[in-house]
Amino acid sequence: MRLRNNPEAYDRLELCSNYIQDAKSLKGQWKKHFGNDNPVHMEIGSGKGRFITTLAQRNPGINYVAIEKFPTVLLKLIRKIPEEGLQNLAVVSIDADQLEEILEPGEIEKLYLNFSDPWPKKRHAKRRLTSSSFLSLYKKVLKADALIEFKTDNRGLFDFSLEEIKNSGFELLKVTFDLYNSDMLEGNIATEYEERFHNLGTPINKLIAKMKIDNQGGASHEVHTQE
Numbered sequence: 001m002r003l004r005n006n007p008e009a010y011d012r013l014e015l016c017s018n019y020i021q022d023a024k025s026l027k028g029q030w031k032k033h034f035g036n037d038n039p040v041h042m043e044i045g046s047g048k049g050r051f052i053t054t055l056a057q058r059n060p061g062i063n064y065v066a067i068e069k070f071p072t073v074l075l076k077l078i079r080k081i082p083e084e085g086l087q088n089l090a091v092v093s094i095d096a097d098q099l100e101e102i103l104e105p106g107e108i109e110k111l112y113l114n115f116s117d118p119w120p121k122k123r124h125a126k127r128r129l130t131s132s133s134f135l136s137l138y139k140k141v142l143k144a145d146a147l148i149e150f151k152t153d154n155r156g157l158f159d160f161s162l163e164e165i166k167n168s169g170f171e172l173l174k175v176t177f178d179l180y181n182s183d184m185l186e187g188n189i190a191t192e193y194e195e196r197f198h199n200l201g202t203p204i205n206k207l208i209a210k211m212k213i214d215n216q217g218g219a220s221h222e223v224h225t226q227e
């Protein structure tokens with residue numbers, strides 16, 4: 001079995017200037033850490049990191065934080081950082097359930113969740129990164145009006161996520177059950193998992209949701225759904 005929490009991985013991560021060993025010390029200080037007043041966006045479950053490293057290269061005016069629970073997986077992400085470096089990317093190895101320990105309310109302006117683990121058994125539903133318990137946690141650290149973008153190949157997880165998001169004080173702005181045949185494809189960055197499933201012919205689902213300022217929950221009247 002691959003040892004995903006191999007302690008040597010931390011030693012190797014510490015050699016990378018993008019790696020944040022003590023993320024708790026940056027709570028409320030992320031903009032100061034990046035040395036500018038640019039917005040801070042976050043991806044949870046970055047995996048091998050193609051998405052967040054590409055995004056950071058495309059958008060130097062935005063700061064990015066990559067969250068990945070397994071340090072050995074983060075080693076693959078940091079290999080994708082170009083030789084000249086990426087000043088606007090920080091990588092953190094924690095479980096998403098610890099977000100409040102590293103973030104003050106409102107510190108994050110956009111959240112990306114890509115191909116999150118589906119946890120298919122009902123008794124594990126709370127572990128899904130789009131479950132109502134995780135959405136409540138995100139609301140505590142997201143800025144009012146912040147966006148969540150979520151992509152997955154897993155239709156069951158996607159349908160579950162649509163319901164949880166609608167019932168958790170977010171407004172669905174855009175939804176597609178077939179990203180590659182929709183106008184939401186423009187500017188898309190395919191993740192490692194996405195490339196694999198798309199090449200197998202699996203339709204990719206994507207939603208964009210906005211945090212409601214009043215946090216009343218309920219269905220959105222503005223949703224544009226594309227089959």
Ligand SMILES: C[S@@+](CC[C@H](N)C(=O)[O-])C[C@H]1O[C@@H](n2cnc3c(N)ncnc32)[C@H](O)[C@@H]1O
Pocket residue numbers: 044045046047048049067068069070073094095096097114115116117191192193194
């Ligand atoms: C299925 S992979 C997808 C990776 C990548 N986003 C992609 O699309 O290629 C899910 C990733 O999320 C990470 N992950 C799952 N649950 C997490 C959690 N609670 N906190 C942080 N990372 C998590 C896993 O370790 C894994 O690397």
